[in-house]
Amino acid sequence: MIKFIVEKLLTMNIPNIDLPRVVIIGGGFSGLRLGKNINKNHYQVVLIDKNNYHTFQPLLYQVATSGLEPDSIAYPIRRTFKNHKNFHFRLAQVKRINKKKSSIKTSFGTINYDILVIATGAKTNFFGMENVKRFSIPMKSLIESLDLRSKILQNFEKAIYVNDIKEQEKLMNFVIVGGGPTGVELAGALGELKKQVFPEDFPDLDIRKMNIHIVEAAPRILASMSEEASAKAHQFLKKLEVNIWTNTQVTDYDGELVSTNGKVNFYSDTLIWAAGVQGAPLKGVDASAIGKGNRIIVNEYNQIHGFENIYAIGDVALMETETTPNGHPMLGAVAMQQGIHLAKNLNRISKNKKKLPFKYKNKGTMATIGKNLAVADLERFKFQGFFAWYVWMFVHLMLLVGFRNKIIVFINWAWSYIRSDKGTRLIVRPYKKKKPKKERIIKTAKSV
Amino acid sequence: MIKFIVEKLLTMNIPNIDLPRVVIIGGGFSGLRLGKNINKNHYQVVLIDKNNYHTFQPLLYQVATSGLEPDSIAYPIRRTFKNHKNFHFRLAQVKRINKKKSSIKTSFGTINYDILVIATGAKTNFFGMENVKRFSIPMKSLIESLDLRSKILQNFEKAIYVNDIKEQEKLMNFVIVGGGPTGVELAGALGELKKQVFPEDFPDLDIRKMNIHIVEAAPRILASMSEEASAKAHQFLKKLEVNIWTNTQVTDYDGELVSTNGKVNFYSDTLIWAAGVQGAPLKGVDASAIGKGNRIIVNEYNQIHGFENIYAIGDVALMETETTPNGHPMLGAVAMQQGIHLAKNLNRISKNKKKLPFKYKNKGTMATIGKNLAVADLERFKFQGFFAWYVWMFVHLMLLVGFRNKIIVFINWAWSYIRSDKGTRLIVRPYKKKKPKKERIIKTAKSV
Numbered sequence: 001m002i003k004f005i006v007e008k009l010l011t012m013n014i015p016n017i018d019l020p021r022v023v024i025i026g027g028g029f030s031g032l033r034l035g036k037n038i039n040k041n042h043y044q045v046v047l048i049d050k051n052n053y054h055t056f057q058p059l060l061y062q063v064a065t066s067g068l069e070p071d072s073i074a075y076p077i078r079r080t081f082k083n084h085k086n087f088h089f090r091l092a093q094v095k096r097i098n099k100k101k102s103s104i105k106t107s108f109g110t111i112n113y114d115i116l117v118i119a120t121g122a123k124t125n126f127f128g129m130e131n132v133k134r135f136s137i138p139m140k141s142l143i144e145s146l147d148l149r150s151k152i153l154q155n156f157e158k159a160i161y162v163n164d165i166k167e168q169e170k171l172m173n174f175v176i177v178g179g180g181p182t183g184v185e186l187a188g189a190l191g192e193l194k195k196q197v198f199p200e201d202f203p204d205l206d207i208r209k210m211n212i213h214i215v216e217a218a219p220r221i222l223a224s225m226s227e228e229a230s231a232k233a234h235q236f237l238k239k240l241e242v243n244i245w246t247n248t249q250v251t252d253y254d255g256e257l258v259s260t261n262g263k264v265n266f267y268s269d270t271l272i273w274a275a276g277v278q279g280a281p282l283k284g285v286d287a288s289a290i291g292k293g294n295r296i297i298v299n300e301y302n303q304i305h306g307f308e309n310i311y312a313i314g315d316v317a318l319m320e321t322e323t324t325p326n327g328h329p330m331l332g333a334v335a336m337q338q339g340i341h342l343a344k345n346l347n348r349i350s351k352n353k354k355k356l357p358f359k360y361k362n363k364g365t366m367a368t369i370g371k372n373l374a375v376a377d378l379e380r381f382k383f384q385g386f387f388a389w390y391v392w393m394f395v396h397l398m399l400l401v402g403f404r405n406k407i408i409v410f411i412n413w414a415w416s417y418i419r420s421d422k423g424t425r426l427i428v429r430p431y432k433k434k435k436p437k438k439e440r441i442i443k444t445a446k447s448v
Numbered sequence: 449m450i451k452f453i454v455e456k457l458l459t460m461n462i463p464n465i466d467l468p469r470v471v472i473i474g475g476g477f478s479g480l481r482l483g484k485n486i487n488k489n490h491y492q493v494v495l496i497d498k499n500n501y502h503t504f505q506p507l508l509y510q511v512a513t514s515g516l517e518p519d520s521i522a523y524p525i526r527r528t529f530k531n532h533k534n535f536h537f538r539l540a541q542v543k544r545i546n547k548k549k550s551s552i553k554t555s556f557g558t559i560n561y562d563i564l565v566i567a568t569g570a571k572t573n574f575f576g577m578e579n580v581k582r583f584s585i586p587m588k589s590l591i592e593s594l595d596l597r598s599k600i601l602q603n604f605e606k607a608i609y610v611n612d613i614k615e616q617e618k619l620m621n622f623v624i625v626g627g628g629p630t631g632v633e634l635a636g637a638l639g640e641l642k643k644q645v646f647p648e649d650f651p652d653l654d655i656r657k658m659n660i661h662i663v664e665a666a667p668r669i670l671a672s673m674s675e676e677a678s679a680k681a682h683q684f685l686k687k688l689e690v691n692i693w694t695n696t697q698v699t700d701y702d703g704e705l706v707s708t709n710g711k712v713n714f715y716s717d718t719l720i721w722a723a724g725v726q727g728a729p730l731k732g733v734d735a736s737a738i739g740k741g742n743r744i745i746v747n748e749y750n751q752i753h754g755f756e757n758i759y760a761i762g763d764v765a766l767m768e769t770e771t772t773p774n775g776h777p778m779l780g781a782v783a784m785q786q787g788i789h790l791a792k793n794l795n796r797i798s799k800n801k802k803k804l805p806f807k808y809k810n811k812g813t814m815a816t817i818g819k820n821l822a823v824a825d826l827e828r829f830k831f832q833g834f835f836a837w838y839v840w841m842f843v844h845l846m847l848l849v850g851f852r853n854k855i856i857v858f859i860n861w862a863w864s865y866i867r868s869d870k871g872t873r874l875i876v877r878p879y880k881k882k883k884p885k886k887e888r889i890i891k892t893a894k895s896v
């Protein structure tokens with residue numbers, strides 16, 4: 001009996017069948033695409049994730065700003081793989097990889113693999129600033145977005161009771177660090193709340209006191225896009241009364257004062273950290289395999305050096321080629337393509353065909369600032385404004401997983417468009433701000 | 449300066465104007481209706497709630513069973529009162545009433561009233577069973593429903609890893625205490641998950657091991673409805689493989705074993721408490737004014753004895769009349785009617801007209817068990833099944849606050865109907881089960 005249990009735990013209750021077992025860690029864009037496209041007549045597939053849902057990260061900022069409900073941009077992983085044979089989802093936290101034994105240890109036992117795919121994505125990079133990590137709010141997960149939503153709304157509810165003007169401004173000041181797409185989209189959505197929603201919601205407050213700041217280290221926002229897109233986005237944000245501070249880096253934050261290396265400091269209760277991500281590799285990956293930005297170095301087949309049967313795909317993979325000396329950008333589009341490509345390669349291997357190297361097809365990048373205000377850099381042409389906004393909406397709707405989610409998001413957007421409203425302004429679980437760590441008082445014996 | 453701050457806090461930053469101030473505590477069915485219908489040319493209205501949203505409680509069970517997203521059945525209170533002049537919403541926890549000073553103390557200062565309306569609703573009644581309170585999950589709030597949803601889904605994810613059959617059954621057993629509308633509707637929705645959703649979601653589990661039990665103290669479920677409705681609901685639940693234990697009372701629960709006074713005990717990880725509610729009055733209400741079920745005794749104008757200017761409406765109010773010797777049933781319909789009626793009376797008072805006594809117009813009661821399976825007792829006729837289900841859907845859609853919510857809920861229902869699916873099976877915040885309290889070990893000095 002005991003032996004039976006132990007054995008089951010060793011396999012996480014995955015049945016042993018006569019097919020090579022592919023274990024995928026992570027149900028993001030890349031892991032999900034790989035799982036869907038791999039031929040399950042030739043492989044047994046196990047997908048492990050710490051959540052039971054896939055998150056559509058590009059729309060997290062809309063959850064944070066009361067535009068969408070969390071359930072609309074998340075999708076149950078089990079549902080995606082309904083009726084897929086030889087497929088097993090397991091909700092577990094992966095602890096470490098044991099390459100010698102070809103196994104991984106999880107919070108619910110150990111499992112052996114024939115082929116391992118690391119698709120663990122990216123995590124927030126605070127560049128070693130502990131205070132910023134402690135007091136700021138990042139926006140990489142559904143829970144963080146919900147926390148940010150609660151925080152924004154709570155601050156306004158509190159501001160009503162506050163009579164000290166400095167205190168009130170602290171509550172109504174929002175500092176976003178990072179002028180990439182996430183920071184820009186978030187700032188735009190906050191700008192819309194300021195212009196359209198909050199004046200009606202909070203007649204007791206002077207909403208002009210609400211200030212939105214973007215702090216960006218580079219000389220321009222959306223630095224990864226064209227100068228044209230950058231300039232137009234700047235202009236759109238100004239229209240929504242967002243203050244932009246380029247060439248400025250945040251250096252510290254104590255929960256109240258945001259210090260920078262520039263001319264300006266901010267007094268703010270809310271610091272939103274959208275300034276950087278890094279790879280999220282697992283324990284058990286050799287230090288020599290970790291490259292720039294904490295990502296795992298892979299060859300053009302997404303293989304990790306020295307291991308024929310271990311792959312990394314998506315944000316966590318660093319494929320340094322002649323055209324991409326710093327690896328590919330950490331984008332959903334790259335992740336999807338790598339997932340699909342690896343599935344194709346594994347399917348080719350099972351038919352004894354040669355693997356093909358990965359080539360990223362850049363379909364362009366887009367960012368939306370507000371209603372009718374978006375910027376798009378496509379391969380052949382660049383455009384901004386009204387049309388870019390429609391294209392952005394259409395593309396994001398199509399990329400969302402699940403038909404139900406597509407409809408619900410569409411209705412929410414149509415609603416916001418017609419009514420200039422954001423429908424889900426609920427503080428379901430209040431956000432609790434972290435208190436500063438108390439310094440430890442070491443009692444020393446008094447010398448007598 | 450200090451005096452200024454103190455004064456502001458005393459008024460919770462409500463401007464002083466030359467109208468009598470009505471303070472409403474609670475934004476449920478009754479408080480919301482009162483706030484909307486009272487004439488704000490004659491009164492200044494302050495509505496206080498601990499949440500910034502109104503919850504449509506009759507559909508909480510659908511949030512718990514992955515049928516609806518939380519945001520669809522909740523509505524921002526500020527939005528309801530957009531553009532209402534002389535209206536102020538305050539997010540605060542009310543601590544106590546000071547009748548002598550005509551003021552109430554809240555978590556954000558003290559406020560004076562001319563007229564006070566207590567609309568604090570009901571809370572769960574555990575009938576003094578501390579263990580049950582500690583380990584069971586009630587379902588009176590949005591957060592509790594979300595916790596229950598997470599718990600149900602987590603149990604199934606865990607059950608995959610468990611090899612001990614008894615342990616597995618414990619995770620897959622659901623015991624619902626209370627065969628009223630809440631218990632019956634929840635059991636039906638769980639039955640649908642068992643029949644339609646979980647077999648496809650969890651191919652690694654034998655879903656036949658999932659057991660759903662209703663434990664009801666009375667001789668029949670839906671005891672407040674007609675025998676006809678009761679019998680039919682019983683039959684519908686059987687169709688969905690729900691076990692019904694009438695004449696049975698739960699006596700204890702240690703987190704594993706549900707003890708009853710009947711022939712059967714249950715081994716279950718999940719005890720859902722839908723067995724009773726009680727009034728939720730505030731501190732400062734005289735003990736003599738508290739009647740049966742912890743409700744506040746009111747006269748036919750919803751006034752509290754001895755106070756011309758303090759009212760209680762909705763679930764918390766106990767109006768004992770000849771036709772209602774035990775007060776009105778604790779239903780949304782009563783609450784709405786009392787809110788509207790009190791608004792009418794206050795509007796009459798402001799015009800020096802006589803108050804009218806409240807008369808409840810019973811429009812009937814309904815409960816839905818599953819797709820095409822509902823029961824309805826209307827004033828003139830009773831019906832069950834397909835037609836009752838349509839009527840139930842229509843009535844609930846119409847009662848939902850907000851057009852956006854109506855559409856989103858409708859689409860979710862249409863989706864579930866066509867696809868026999870429940871779309872929002874996400875564990876966003878995992879539920880953490882409470883551990884049993886450790887008994888305190890008292891060290892006694894050893895006698896030497």
